[in-house]
Amino acid sequence: MHLLALAPGETVALETHPVLTLSQIVRRIQQIPPMPDVVLKVLELSENPETSVKQLVEVIRLDQGITFKVLRLCNSAHYGLPRKVSSLEKALVFLGNNTLVNFILTSYAVDVCQAATLGYGLEAGELWRHGVASALAAEIIAERVEKSEPGLLFTGALLHDVGKLILNEFVVAEAERIHAHVEKERCSFLDAEKAVLGFTHAEVGAQVAAHWNLPPVLVNCILHHHDPERTREDHDEVATVHLANTLALMNGYGIGSEGQTYHFEPASLTRLGLSVEILLSMAPALHQRFNLAADLIRLNAFA
Numbered sequence: 001m002h003l004l005a006l007a008p009g010e011t012v013a014l015e016t017h018p019v020l021t022l023s024q025i026v027r028r029i030q031q032i033p034p035m036p037d038v039v040l041k042v043l044e045l046s047e048n049p050e051t052s053v054k055q056l057v058e059v060i061r062l063d064q065g066i067t068f069k070v071l072r073l074c075n076s077a078h079y080g081l082p083r084k085v086s087s088l089e090k091a092l093v094f095l096g097n098n099t100l101v102n103f104i105l106t107s108y109a110v111d112v113c114q115a116a117t118l119g120y121g122l123e124a125g126e127l128w129r130h131g132v133a134s135a136l137a138a139e140i141i142a143e144r145v146e147k148s149e150p151g152l153l154f155t156g157a158l159l160h161d162v163g164k165l166i167l168n169e170f171v172v173a174e175a176e177r178i179h180a181h182v183e184k185e186r187c188s189f190l191d192a193e194k195a196v197l198g199f200t201h202a203e204v205g206a207q208v209a210a211h212w213n214l215p216p217v218l219v220n221c222i223l224h225h226h227d228p229e230r231t232r233e234d235h236d237e238v239a240t241v242h243l244a245n246t247l248a249l250m251n252g253y254g255i256g257s258e259g260q261t262y263h264f265e266p267a268s269l270t271r272l273g274l275s276v277e278i279l280l281s282m283a284p285a286l287h288q289r290f291n292l293a294a295d296l297i298r299l300n301a302f303a
């Protein structure tokens with residue numbers, strides 16, 4: 001609800017009408033290119049612990065761009081290998097399935113999430129930084145908790161804020177109303193998105209994930225990354241992505257407007273048998289993994 005001034009001292013309350021309709025959102029999402037088949041297939045294979053190097057090679061070699069990036073990564077100064085790695089098979093054996101899959105997904109996220117989302121207070125590259133830090137945090141939490149598949153959670157956390165890419169232009173256009181709503185209601189930025197625009201970036205992100213044909217568990221992680229207790233399924237996975245987002249924000253990775261009015265759900269800690277102290281103790285590992293990932297991507301981009 002917002003107030004309209006009629007005359008000095010006289011006001012009337014107006015209902016807030018969301019500015020967006022579902023069909024507008026669907027139209028915008030349909031303009032997003034589909035996730036490349038190779039990335040989807042790699043993701044699917046990575047969920048199966050029985051996947052062999054041969055199976056991964058058969059898929060990756062279909063994409064020249066990814067093949068080139070993987071070989072360039074192995075031959076970068078970072079690894080300092082005495083002999084050049086010239087085949088995908090050797091590259092995979094050297095990197096290991098997990099590193100390779102995460103590298104492919106992170107490189108893909110660079111392409112998708114590089115744009116500035118100034119409506120959310122994020123400069124160019126900041127959404128990617130936030131996604132990668134959250135992905136690595138999810139991996140660290142999953143390793144500790146040993147309840148869910150780290151690779152799957154890496155992807156869910158990497159893409160959890162992808163809805164911001166779609167909503168950004170509308171958030172920019174309605175910035176004044178959204179900020180006024182946050183001030184007046186003392187609510188989160190997310191609640192203000194819902195009140196003013198009619199949709200949150202979490203809801204829109206889940207639509208994007210469905211558009212990309214990602215598995216339902218990832219759609220759920222994205223949809224409920226701010227309200228993990230409201231999910232009906234995949235409770236551990238959703239709680240992990242929520243905590244990963246929290247850890248990334250607490251450590252300064254892509255704070256923006258989300259971080260300034262962030263609502264943390266302590267129930268996620270209880271669900272996974274963790275404590276605030278344990279979560280905080282993960283910060284050094286997160287910084288270390290983030291710096292390594294950022295180095296590898298940069299090396300690969302400019303080598």
Ligand SMILES: [Fe+2]
Nearest residue numbers: 160161225258
């Ligand atoms: Fe978010």
Ligand SMILES: [Fe+2]
Nearest residue numbers: 160161245258
């Ligand atoms: Fe986030």
